[in-house]
Amino acid sequence: MFQVGNDRPVNFSSVMDLPHDSCIPSRLESRFALVFFIFCLGFSFWGVQVGWQNKHLPGVEFRQAQTALSIYWIDAKNDFSLAYPTPVLGKPWSIPMEFPLYQWTVAVVSKVTNWSITKAGRAVSIGCFYLCLPAIFLLMKRWAVHPNRRWWILSVVVTCPLYIFYTRGIFIETMALMFSLWFWVAFERAVTEKSKAWLVVAAAMGVGAGLVKVTTFMLYLMPSGIWALHRLWTAPRESRWLEFKWMALAVVLPFTATVWWVHYADVIKGLNPLASFLNSGNLREFNFGTLSMRLDSEVWMKQARIIFEELTWLPAVGLAVVAAIIGRGSNSRAILGCLAGFVSVLVIFPLLYALHDYYFLANTMLLLLAMGLALTGWLNAGRWRVFALAFAVAVPLGQCWGYWQHYYSIQERDAPDGNGLTEALRALTKPDEVIVVLGEDWNSMTAYYSRRRALMFRNDVARDSGVVESALRRLEGEKLGALIIVGKQDGAEWLIDRAAQYGLMEAPLCVWRDARIFLPKERLTESVDCVLNNYFHDVALSPDFKVPRDHLGGKWFTMAPLKKWERQSFHAMTPQPVRFFSTFGPALDESGGQTRFGAHPVTRLIFELPAGKHTLRTTLQLPDAAYAVDLEPGAKTDGVEVVLYVLGPNGEQVQLARRLFDPVNNPGDRGNQRPLHLDFTLIHPGEVELFFGPGAAGRDTHDWIEMGPLQFLRSD
Numbered sequence: 001m002f003q004v005g006n007d008r009p010v011n012f013s014s015v016m017d018l019p020h021d022s023c024i025p026s027r028l029e030s031r032f033a034l035v036f037f038i039f040c041l042g043f044s045f046w047g048v049q050v051g052w053q054n055k056h057l058p059g060v061e062f063r064q065a066q067t068a069l070s071i072y073w074i075d076a077k078n079d080f081s082l083a084y085p086t087p088v089l090g091k092p093w094s095i096p097m098e099f100p101l102y103q104w105t106v107a108v109v110s111k112v113t114n115w116s117i118t119k120a121g122r123a124v125s126i127g128c129f130y131l132c133l134p135a136i137f138l139l140m141k142r143w144a145v146h147p148n149r150r151w152w153i154l155s156v157v158v159t160c161p162l163y164i165f166y167t168r169g170i171f172i173e174t175m176a177l178m179f180s181l182w183f184w185v186a187f188e189r190a191v192t193e194k195s196k197a198w199l200v201v202a203a204a205m206g207v208g209a210g211l212v213k214v215t216t217f218m219l220y221l222m223p224s225g226i227w228a229l230h231r232l233w234t235a236p237r238e239s240r241w242l243e244f245k246w247m248a249l250a251v252v253l254p255f256t257a258t259v260w261w262v263h264y265a266d267v268i269k270g271l272n273p274l275a276s277f278l279n280s281g282n283l284r285e286f287n288f289g290t291l292s293m294r295l296d297s298e299v300w301m302k303q304a305r306i307i308f309e310e311l312t313w314l315p316a317v318g319l320a321v322v323a324a325i326i327g328r329g330s331n332s333r334a335i336l337g338c339l340a341g342f343v344s345v346l347v348i349f350p351l352l353y354a355l356h357d358y359y360f361l362a363n364t365m366l367l368l369l370a371m372g373l374a375l376t377g378w379l380n381a382g383r384w385r386v387f388a389l390a391f392a393v394a395v396p397l398g399q400c401w402g403y404w405q406h407y408y409s410i411q412e413r414d415a416p417d418g419n420g421l422t423e424a425l426r427a428l429t430k431p432d433e434v435i436v437v438l439g440e441d442w443n444s445m446t447a448y449y450s451r452r453r454a455l456m457f458r459n460d461v462a463r464d465s466g467v468v469e470s471a472l473r474r475l476e477g478e479k480l481g482a483l484i485i486v487g488k489q490d491g492a493e494w495l496i497d498r499a500a501q502y503g504l505m506e507a508p509l510c511v512w513r514d515a516r517i518f519l520p521k522e523r524l525t526e527s528v529d530c531v532l533n534n535y536f537h538d539v540a541l542s543p544d545f546k547v548p549r550d551h552l553g554g555k556w557f558t559m560a561p562l563k564k565w566e567r568q569s570f571h572a573m574t575p576q577p578v579r580f581f582s583t584f585g586p587a588l589d590e591s592g593g594q595t596r597f598g599a600h601p602v603t604r605l606i607f608e609l610p611a612g613k614h615t616l617r618t619t620l621q622l623p624d625a626a627y628a629v630d631l632e633p634g635a636k637t638d639g640v641e642v643v644l645y646v647l648g649p650n651g652e653q654v655q656l657a658r659r660l661f662d663p664v665n666n667p668g669d670r671g672n673q674r675p676l677h678l679d680f681t682l683i684h685p686g687e688v689e690l691f692f693g694p695g696a697a698g699r700d701t702h703d704w705i706e707m708g709p710l711q712f713l714r715s716d
Contacts (some may be wrong), residue, residue, distance in 0.1 A: 030148035037151035047164035055417035087453035099211035121170035135181040153372030161403035163326035173361040176213035178599035206254030302354040313402025324374035338370035418449025420537030425450035433481025462491035532565025555584030596706035613716035619673040619708035639695030
């Protein structure tokens with residue numbers, strides 16, 4: 001155990017037995033403790049399943065997306081190699097951080113169960129957390145906690161809000177915690193009992209902990225190491241070598257495997273120049289911090305905020321403190337030791353714990369053990385037993401309330417997996433294409449939710465044209481599907497030019513919030529169709545991009561087969577035409593909040609109408625430039641002939657109404673939105689044609705006539 005202050009460390013070899021009779025709970029208390037634990041376990045199991053069907057990843061989403069991205073491509077490529085893919089920094093696609101045991105497990109579970117990666121990842125994390133519970137139960141023997149009182153401690157553990165929320169994330173943390181706790185148990189059992197079986201378990205669990213997440217393993221090596229040093233110090237001289245040998249056998253494989261993996265991962269990351277910042281040497285200061293970080297009040301304030309707001313229900317900690325005071329003397333060293341372990345990693349890894357709340361999944365277990373030991377310590381003391389039981393119940397229930405109050409709404413809220421950008425990228429790019437991203441650092445969310453491999457340039461790297469050029473060259477043999485530039489970034493224009501040489505457009509086709517999206521030139525029409533025919537949240541065509549409509553000009557078109565965006569020009573007409581002819585293609589102007597249809601001659605619109613009396617209502621206008629006073633007579637519009645026909649069975653035209661719109665000679669036609677009302681009667685249901693043609697001189701120059709919203713109203 002930890003040595004605190006001047007206290008003599010606990011001799012664990014002497015306390016790993018059942019407690020004396022005065023600490024044995026009654027049969028009623030034992031049964032109640034077990035039933036209450038089952039209730040708490042049920043609450044925990046309910047909590048981890050809240051939002052089970054939701055596809056998004058609440059809680060440090062960028063980190064979950066990075067792990068999920070690796071799993072997706074391991075599964076997609078059936079790549080279970082040690083150099084597993086995490087395609088966010090271009091080729092080579094592998095930038096291994098942790099050993100991929102969690103990723104492999106999730107990929108296999110996903111294949112076997114046919115679950116999505118999200119569900120499989122949650123299931124594996126949840127399973128690892130619940131596999132921690134037997135280890136905790138066995139661990140309580142080292143502190144002489146009666147088996148029937150261990151249920152109180154487990155109740156505190158399973159109701160912890162932080163664990164309920166983050167246990168369901170796509171994180172490696174609970175797997176690392178599971179391995180570390182089992183190593184702690186197995187290490188002490190192997191050395192104490194000289195058990196080869198426990199020795200094998202200790203070595204295996206230590207290897208797993210060191211490979212999956214070494215920072216978690218380092219935390220749980222501390223109590224094991226202090227226990228080992230105390231045991232060697234107090235052991236008879238003649239048995240010290242034997243004790244040391246058993247200890248060494250338990251840790252040699254974990255230490256060797258951990259060192260090997262760090263070296264191997266560095267070698268693989270070294271193959272990609274963009275991943276050099278992830279090398280263990282370059283991360284040393286970030287991981288272990290500096291003296292100035294440890295003295296920085298802002299770092300401690302960030303850690304304190306997480307502790308006070310996210311780990312547990314704060315009053316529950318207060319109740320545990322009261323319990324520890326009343327039960328003074330019982331479990332006090334164990335409680336202080338656990339608290340020391342909880343705080344130690346905040347000093348060892350100051351920045352990691354200040355920036356990432358999910359890192360607390362490792363050390364919060366020690367805080368919970370301290371709280372549980374405080375509660376059982378009061379029960380052991382025998383003072384005010386009823387109040388002690390009330391506190392033992394109140395702490396887990398308070399944590400349940402804390403989860404409900406802080407995490408439930410976050411976890412329960414349904415949200416799409418990704419955003420409008422990633423949804424659009426899935427539709428606009430092909431699965432085997434690569435997206436290039438500038439302005440999102442190396443955040444894996446865009447790559448994961450779009451299910452695409454990515455070459456992401458961090459802002460500092462994008463300024464180095466040589467590095468960018470080298471990264472693009474390494475994509476030889478790959479097809480670029482899109483370039484996404486978020487915000488105004490240094491080096492953006494140079495990157496746009498280089499991407500254009502790989503077949504992308506020189507200007508963005510569409511935008512998403514402050515992101516510009518450049519797509520392949522060869523798929524321009526297809527991409528326009530995709531953007532205009534689908535709804536991607538906050539995605540729109542770039543304001544500078546003009547939708548090509550000339551392919552709809554010069555011949556007759558039937559409306560029904562047209563795509564949604566091709567029909568967009570007619571959306572202000574009621575009913576919409578069934579056929580149309582437009583010499584130059586239909587155009588729509590919605591500037592100034594007004595909708596105007598470009599009806600430059602010759603434009604012919606065919607409508608189907610029922611029999612009866614009708615009124616055509618719309619507005620017409622020609623711009624001032626079409627009839628300005630200072631223009632030569634031949635340079636002015638000669639007016640636009642607007643004719644309404646009823647069509648016979650063989651297409652013959654019978655005129656219903658005619659109107660020459662001529663602002664040159666008719667002052668009433670000058671200005672904007674000049675009304676046009678035409679009344680007519682149809683004897684039989686059929687088709688009518690609204691015709692726009694040149695004026696009396698037969699010229700169509702300067703005939704830039706625009707029509708406002710059009711309605712055919714029944715007037716009978």
